[in-house]
Structure formats: structure tokens, C-alpha cells
Amino acid sequence: MAALVPRQGPGGVKECPSPARRCLWLGPLTSRQAINDLPALSPAAVEWERGFLQALTAAGFQIEAVSHRAEPLWPRGRLQPGSSPVPADVVCVTHLVGYLNVPLMRARSLSSVYVQAVAESVPVLQPDFLATFNLMPWHLAAARAARSGWGVPWLSFLLDDVSDDPELTYYAKASKVAAGHVVVSAAAAARLQVLLPDAAILHLDGGIDSYREAANTDDCKSRPSVVYCGSHSDEAGMTMLVDAIPLVTTKDVSFVITGNRGFHAGLRALAARDPRVELVGFVPSAKLDAICGTASVFVNPRPPNHSLNVTSFPSKLMRYLAFGKPIASMWTPGLAEEYRPLLVVAEDGSVRSLAAAIEKAIALDAAAREGLARAAKAFMVPGRLWSTQAGRFARFVDAALGTRGRSRLESGAA
Helix, strand or coil: CCCCCCCCCHHHCCCCCCCCCEEEEECCCCCCCCCCCCCCCCHHHHHHHHHHHHHHHHCCCEEEEEECCCCCCCCCCCCCCCCCCCCCCCCCEEEECCCCCCCCCHHHHHHHHHHHHHHHHHHHHCCCEEEEECCCHHHHHHHHHHHHHHCCCEEEEECCCCCCCCCCHHHHHHCCCCCEEEECCHHHHHHHHHHCCCCEEEECCCCECCCCHHHHHHCCCCCCEEEECCCCCCCCCHHHHHHHHHHCCCCCCEEEEECCCCCCHHHHHHHHHCCCEEEEECCCHHHHHHHHHCCCEEEECCCCCCHHHHCCCCCHHHHHHCCCCCEEECCCCCCCHHHHHHCEECCCCCHHHHHHHHHHHHHCCHHHHHHHHHHHHHHHCCCCEHHHHHHHHHHHHHHHHHCCCCCEEECCCC
8 A cells, every 4th residue: 555645735834733624635636737747637626626625724624635646547647656746736735645547456446545545644633524526436435434433424525427327326325424415516416405315415516716807898809709718528518619619600709719638629620620719728727817808708518418417517607707708608407597697598408509699698788798797796706705615615514513314405505
């Protein structure tokens, strides 16, 4: 088994422990620096974790994390991803574990080292609870070990990664001993209340650090720009967007596509033949904010009928809404109804309806755009600030760990 590396906080500084709300967090590596080096590390997951954990720390939580270097299976990825060094930009004290990255052995190897990491961390940290980011086999093994060996309560976060379990039947069975569940998808939260009627469930989709109100002054441009920020995968909607762009009849418009976490042949071919399409690639967060600040319209093409979209939330919406610009969007089950008036929603799940929504968003007049901006700000501040979400989670933790056997589902409202 791999030994843990020395305890390290952001910038290598060991922080003084907080006297209450100690959390042992099992999830992806919270490092922006590691994204370029680790193609299997999801930028969306990193950004969600960073915002949430930083807000919890500011709210008085003491958090230590156990993580690993995410790699594609060998031989595409490294055979033995190491356990050090810890990237300097992690947001909390982090322990990296090494593992054997081979087919049929990776899950068993990761389960073993995560259980060992918990065995080493729990006696020192004495956590009030252990939290897992998605129900990965190694997270489940470690959570069970912490619960059976030390009586540490388990909070299970369900963010996505259940494409083989769209009805959540396996998830509900495997996590039924958890003290509580934090769920990003509105549909998944409702489904879990049926499957786990006595469970404590918090619907918490995401958050922002601040609302970028100054960016709203650039709404009217001679050549509108439609911006997409996110994955190039099918579940994120890249194929749907590629098929929709040629159907957009507006000629004097640019489509700015960021991200490069996967090769999409259709997107490359479209950019080669359509001069309106500009491929920016993966850019740092500050550069992405600058691109968003000059956007005229955002687009969320996530297809409603993809199984993964039942249990996930399009986190790009949080970034979009923070800028108060019109958003042409498909409607997926993960969205709560309160998002509908903030979006220019496609009439159905077709490519043609997405193209029509994009054209409608481009054509909005100044008054309509300002109305959407006001609605977005009223919704996001304070309701979707990470500081607000941290407060909701703190109250949920207090209730979930202090009261058992009572059914409750807390909505996404602040």
C-alpha cells in the first residue's frame, strides 16, 4: 500500500485546525494546475469542488482531502500514478494516494489505498463526518471502513457519473447507510426521496463567487458573439451544438467555443468550413471570464435524452448566469423549475429547436436583455453565492448528524 505524503495546505502552508465541523473529503484533486497534466481530471468537477470547499473553509469548516491523480487506464495513462508532490494550488490539506492503473485492477487498488488513507487520517483529524464526491468504488469502500471502524458519519455527494444507473437503484442501495445526501440534480433529488424516504437530502446544484455586473454593459455589439464554455462530449451537447450551428441563419455572428478536453471531429470539421466558428481551446479561469464578459449570448446544448443528464446539473449555467447575458438552453431533468424564466429555453429536444433558441436570444432587444440580467442577479445574489450555499450545507450537516430517521428534502432555495 502507498504511504500518505506529508500534510500540506494551499501553497504548502499548514493551517491551524478549526475547532468544529471537521470533514474528511474524498474526491477529485482540487487543483487547476493539475488539469493540463491529467486529461481524466474534469475541469467542471475541479471548479465545483474549489468553490464549495473554499466557501466551507470560510464558514469555519476544517477540511482535509484524500485524492489521487486521475489517469486513463494504462497503457493510455501512467501505469503507477504517484502520490506526490501535491500541487501548490489545492484548496485544503490534501493527501494523494498512489495506485496501480491497470484494467481489472484499478478499482481494487484504489479501494485499498483509500481505505488505508482513511485509517491513517481519521485518528488524527477525528472528523465529524466523511464526505464522498460521487459514489466511486473506492469512495464507497473508504466510507464503509470509516463508518464501521470509527463510527464516522458519511455524507454522500451525487454530482454525476451514474450513466450505468440512470434510475439510481444501485446508488440508493449502496448509499442507504449514509447520514445524508447532497444532490446537484433536481430530478435525482426527487427520485432519491422516493427510493430513500427516510433519508436526509439536500438539493444543492452549484454556486458562484460573485456576480459580474460590470460585464452587462457590453450587451449590444455590432457583431454578436455566442459563447460556449464546457466539455466537448456528447452528454455535454457538443454534437447537438455542432449540428445546430449550421441551422442558425444569422450570418453576422461568431460562435466562440472554449474547452479542449476531448477531440470532437465534427467540431473541427465545422470550424474548417464555417468562418463564424472560433475554437479558443482550454483557457485559464481569468481568460475565460474575459471571454464571457464580452459575450452577447451563451449556449447550453446539453441533450435532454442523454442518460447522464438525469442526474447531473450543467454547471456552466452558473458561470453564464453570473454575467447576466441571455442563455439559449436545452431543458434537462437536472434543472429545477426556478431556472426556466432565466433562460431562452428550446421548445423541445431537437437540434432545430436549439438553433431557434440561439436565434431568439441573439434577436432580443435591450429591454429584454436587461430584464433577464435583473432576474439573473436577483436569483444568484444571494441565493447562489457559494457563501450562501455553504450556510445551507452547514445547517443541513447539523440537522442530518443530529437527527436520524426523519424524512426531509431541502429544496434548492436559499
